Amino acid sequence: MQLSAPPYEERLTAPRSWWLMCLLTGVALALILLPFGTLPLLGGLVGGTAAAAVVASSYGSLRIRVVGDSLIAGEAKVPVSALGDSEILDAEEARAWRTYKANTRAFMLLRAYIPTALKVEVTDPQDPTPYLYLSTREPEKLAAAIKAARARG
Numbered sequence: 314m315q316l317s318a319p320p321y322e323e324r325l326t327a328p329r330s331w332w333l334m335c336l337l338t339g340v341a342l343a344l345i346l347l348p349f350g351t352l353p354l355l356g357g358l359v360g361g362t363a364a365a366a367v368v369a370s371s372y373g374s375l376r377i378r379v380v381g382d383s384l385i386a387g388e389a390k391v392p393v394s395a396l397g398d399s400e401i402l403d404a405e406e407a408r409a410w411r412t413y414k415a416n417t418r419a420f421m422l423l424r425a426y427i428p429t430a431l432k433v434e435v436t437d438p439q440d441p442t443p444y445l446y447l448s449t450r451e452p453e454k455l456a457a458a459i460k461a462a463r464a465r466g
Contacts, residue, residue, distance in 0.1 A: 327373030397434030
């Protein structure tokens, strides 16, 4: 039995600038602890940088995958048979669907630092969720993977 990679997998990593902010957080904490001596200064630098890096890493650890007959987006796992049409959203349209066009019942896997998104209709009559809003850097590939998984199923 050979294991194969999923047709689509993306990790919504934090942008590089956030790692610089982690370092600056450590520097700020070190400066706050400067009056207490060298060891607290170094502890503040290392501890502040590490704590900020853990937060940035956990925020950027969400994944979107199409595996078998399921779409897994963060904590949500949806069978592709319950999904309808996909709409690729450019930066301007994605912003609109994040703000004034958004439905409060929609599932939003939102990362504001990713400008593009995919909006996927939910066709399951038992599910009150009208659509999934998925921040993605490659909406065309994700839409194609969902369509291919639906065709296989």
